[in-house]
Amino acid sequence: MSQSPYPWQPWQPGQQGWGVMLASHADRERAVDVLRAGFGEGRMEREEFEERVARAYAARTVGQLASLVADLPQGPVPPSVPAALAPPAFVPVSRPRTNGKAVGAAVCGLLCVPTFGLTGIPAVVLGHTARSEIRRTGELGEGLALTGLVLGWLATAGWALVLLLLTAVSLAVG
Template identity: 85%
Template structure:
């Protein structure tokens, strides 16, 4: 799932908390923050904070492979007996 701005900010907040607690050096913190802002997916963000106490980033909405707007419109089912009656009639 693609990451939103809010997902990135949550990941950076977890990184800041970890840095504030002394769990990483300043250079590592800056690299992780840069990678967080460059991340395209929620999975990439989860990897950045997985080793911190408040990570990984929770997913609030379950992943949907195809949004309903792009699914094909369901076709009405055809009654086979009605088709046969029309052909024979």
């Protein structure tokens, strides 16, 4: 008879290969696990189970163990192993996105110079809104929001100063 690739296949006396290989403690434990599963499924009575377990622990070869479990299914089917996850070094890092209102605040703040301060108030409103959203959601863009706020407030203060001076001049003149 040819050599069986599986140690739990039925073994015939005189068979070469797995059947004559000395059994390890792990082989005995696997055989006892198969016996326990068979007993748990009601395939044998308690006395037969206990006798087979005693013979399994006394077995010297894999063939002797195989003959003890030959008439039983090979135990419960192991659950499928989930696919191995990639180590953290190879997983792409997801960066938080940049807050859109922070970008808008920075753009409006930078446009204050060419628009003579007309985009200052939108820069301030967008900057404050962006900073509160950034604190709440953990998005990026704190520097952009702060840039928009500073430039917006400077433009607004500049226009307020110009209007105040024009009012003072118009009152003085007449």
